[in-house]
Amino acid sequence: MKARILAVARRVFGQYGYHGATTRIIAKEAGIDISTLYYHWGEKGDLFEAVIFDMTEDMRQLLRRVEKVIHGRPLAERMDISIDMCTTYFFEHPEISNLILWRYFHKTREEMTWDERVPEFISDIARSMGLSAPGEPVSTRVKIRILAMMNSIHNFISGEHFFRHTLGLERDEYIPLAKETLKFALIPAFTGRFPDPPHSSETRGDLVEITR
Amino acid sequence: MKARILAVARRVFGQYGYHGATTRIIAKEAGIDISTLYYHWGEKGDLFEAVIFDMTEDMRQLLRRVEKVIHGRPLAERMDISIDMCTTYFFEHPEISNLILWRYFHKTREEMTWDERVPEFISDIARSMGLSAPGEPVSTRVKIRILAMMNSIHNFISGEHFFRHTLGLERDEYIPLAKETLKFALIPAFTGRFPDPPHSSETRGDLVEITR
DNA sequence: GTTTCTTTCCATCAAATGATGGAAACAAAA
DNA sequence: TTTTGTTTCCATCATTTGATGGAAAGAAAC
Structure with a gap:
């Protein structure tokens, strides 16, 4: 029950x-009484913190999975696969993108301490992408580029409703187009090369196909 | 007074x-009583709508100004100038970025109609950037790229506090780095060429070494 | 100066919201 | 079965929040 409340809270905090x-x-x-919620999680702020913590753990796991798959491959491929895997995952768990962007962009009226226990993974990503030498500290310039990249991905997930409405797209058209657009913008900048024009496997973004 | 309330409302809606x-x-x-606010603007939802309308008007004016400056120049330069002008403007009016991202990403509990003028906006940008032939309808692929581009800019403005905290930067270091990062990601993709580094060759230097 | 219209504020309401105490229901241990 | 501990819900509170009526204050017209 405690876990179910947390899952629902994740979704609702993400949406609103x-x-x-x-x-x-x-x-x-x-599907429970409000006081059951308070019994398990205490005050609203504590529940929210638990949600953030929980979401962060999922992020960590995702990044580990991505790291395993891209390890050893050339940069362009690493980028391609990472974008694919992350985008697919976040589209399946949109509340993660919602929560992250919410935390980045908006204030709460109550003071909410930026939890220093919640790492942003920026340096980890930089290293596993091979954008920074292992062991060395990651430069600010690389970090901000990672931030920009992650944000771009989250934008397409959190913005799905608005963007699809604006563009007049169905979900199954939107997702591949989002991936294509992400690759269009990110791959040339990071690799110095332009991506192959999207053919079926890339556009569909089927993870299994890409990762073989 | 009515105008002052609107200006404050813009900021506060943007922040929270x-x-x-x-x-x-x-x-x-x-600095007024709450009922004075209701006297001028009616219910909260109406005030919010007025805020959105007002902000949209400012956006339109900005785009007109940008259009005048970039007219006739080559694409890479158009991109460079557009990014510069928009970023500078939004950093001076961060509530615009806040409001736009809020509308893109978050639901309100009450039903809130989406502004139908956004789509034409995107097409205007596409045309004035020369990414689409004049007169012709703008393709979905181009539209979504414009959306991605605008979003990336807004991310740096709305995310300023969080990003600066994460990266340990002062404002006067952050803003130029944000611009540089935007150009780093956007210019190669759209122009097929890589941007000149802002000052020395170190822009891409830290990446090239490692990625080759 | 008086009247008329506009603007501002004080007092207040009703609904929504965060939060809690205590009784009932349930489960496990004795 | 009785006892003990846990979980759930009902009733209720105190605050916050959206919203309004009416009196007072200003400003404009006469």
């Missing part, structure tokens, strides 16, 4: 933001 | 989002 999400909505969506 | 911003906060920040 901290202030937009009420404990009543979360309880209702979980 | 629709639900996080209360009419009382807005009134207090404007």
